[in-house]
Amino acid sequence: xxxxxxxxxxxxxxxxxxKEWLTAGLGVGAIGVLGALAGAVCPVxxxxxxxxxxxxxxxxxxxxxLKQRAETALTDTSEPT
Numbered sequence: 001x002x003x004x005x006x007x008x009x010x011x012x013x014x015x016x017x018x019k020e021w022l023t024a025g026l027g028v029g030a031i032g033v034l035g036a037l038a039g040a041v042c043p044v045x046x047x048x049x050x051x052x053x054x055x056x057x058x059x060x061x062x063x064x065x066l067k068q069r070a071e072t073a074l075t076d077t078s079e080p081t
Contacts, residue, residue: 004070004071004073004074005070007066007069007070007073008066008067008070008071010066011063011064011066011067011070012063014059014060014062014063014066015059015060015063015064015067017059018055018056018057018058018059018060018062018063019056019060020056021052021053021055021056021059022052022053022056022057022060023056024052024056025048025049025050025051025052025053025054025055025056026049026053028044028045028048028049028052029045029049029053031045032045032046032049
């Protein structure tokens, strides 16, 4: 079982990864929009953009969950039974 500090570190890592995936998704989406304005449709952009954005948002949600779990464990003063 991980300590609360290890869970907090996992939360930070997940948050960073979520931000990176979200940024990548928005970047691919921007390239897709520029391509569409030029008259070409990028099938990879159509699939990758929502996948990366969705995965990034899910990862940020997981990071928030881990942070709350770690904070609860740090402030919990009761003895485990």
